[in-house]
Amino acid sequence: MNNAPALSLIAPTAEPIALVCDSPHSGTDYPDDFGYAVPLANLRQCEDTHVDGLWSGVPLVGGALLHAHFPRSYIDANRACTDIEAALLSEPWPGELQPSERCTRLGNGLLYSKTTTLTPIYDRRLGVDEVRHRIEAYWRPYRDALRTLIDQTRSQHGRVWHLNLHSMPSNAYERLGLTSKRPLADVVLGDLRGVSCSAAFTHCVAEAFESLGYRVAINDPYIGQDLLREHGRPDQGCDSLQIELNRQLYLDETTRECSARFERMRDDIDHVLQDIARFIRAEMAAP
Numbered sequence: 001m002n003n004a005p006a007l008s009l010i011a012p013t014a015e016p017i018a019l020v021c022d023s024p025h026s027g028t029d030y031p032d033d034f035g036y037a038v039p040l041a042n043l044r045q046c047e048d049t050h051v052d053g054l055w056s057g058v059p060l061v062g063g064a065l066l067h068a069h070f071p072r073s074y075i076d077a078n079r080a081c082t083d084i085e086a087a088l089l090s091e092p093w094p095g096e097l098q099p100s101e102r103c104t105r106l107g108n109g110l111l112y113s114k115t116t117t118l119t120p121i122y123d124r125r126l127g128v129d130e131v132r133h134r135i136e137a138y139w140r141p142y143r144d145a146l147r148t149l150i151d152q153t154r155s156q157h158g159r160v161w162h163l164n165l166h167s168m169p170s171n172a173y174e175r176l177g178l179t180s181k182r183p184l185a186d187v188v189l190g191d192l193r194g195v196s197c198s199a200a201f202t203h204c205v206a207e208a209f210e211s212l213g214y215r216v217a218i219n220d221p222y223i224g225q226d227l228l229r230e231h232g233r234p235d236q237g238c239d240s241l242q243i244e245l246n247r248q249l250y251l252d253e254t255t256r257e258c259s260a261r262f263e264r265m266r267d268d269i270d271h272v273l274q275d276i277a278r279f280i281r282a283e284m285a286a287p
């Protein structure tokens with residue numbers, strides 16, 4: 001699907017508050033020039049399918065909601081643009097490459113090289129121009145839109161709270177090659193281990209989900225990625241928190257169709273958003 005917009009930005013429909021939400025991985029428009037060599041159904045396992053729909057109540061509490069249309073397996077807006085394996089390219093990259101551990105071990109860098117079952121996505125190597133196009137036409141517009149939104153909101157209100165929205169597979173520990181004594185939580189909040197977000201805001205969001213019966217874990221197993229590293233600076237007026245929802249709660253993980261519980265989960269998230277809006281209004285009113 002070429003020429004589709006890279007993203008949507010949904011403005012507040014209520015009195016604006018200092019809340020910016022973004023869903024970088026829920027896109028399902030697979031560009032014609034992707035050139036993958038696996039069944040589409042396998043690639044779709046990488047998506048945070050329907051996360052933008054679950055959080056569609058954001059504008060109703062006065063927040064802004066940005067979401068990507070392109071799939072994260074094509075290019076991942078939540079990775080640094082240097083997070084590329086040289087082995088994926090057909091020619092030398094004309095700049096610095098800094099592949100992360102997730103990139104080299106699991107193939108989950110800027111450009112996914114492997115599916116969730118570690119099958120190679122390509123039967124070819126990618127050209128430099130091809131990768132540059134993905135960066136300039138998809139990655140950069142998303143990154144620029146989020147930065148502009150956060151900066152504008154902060155200059156308008158003096159502070160900003162940023163929710164980076166995701167979903168996680170119900171076998172997340174296995175997928176990451178980790179063992180855990182505890183089962184995967186329903187909701188995993190990530191704040192780069194206390195760096196990207198104030199403890200008070202993390203606590204507010206945890207409590208909002210817990211009060212509705214959800215099991216919440218913090219930084220286990222996901223702590224946050226590049227968008228939190230870029231924006232999460234509580235001392236500079238931006239609290240960034242990553243929220244991972246267990247896909248088992250709202251999705252048929254094989255077909256990517258919403259399950260019968262989707263509506264219930266969206267209603268619950270509407271309640272969470274009301275708690276968050278109350279927290280933000282109270283913080284803004286504090287002397």
Ligand SMILES: [Zn+2]
Pocket residue numbers: 025048165166167
């Ligand atoms: Zn995600």
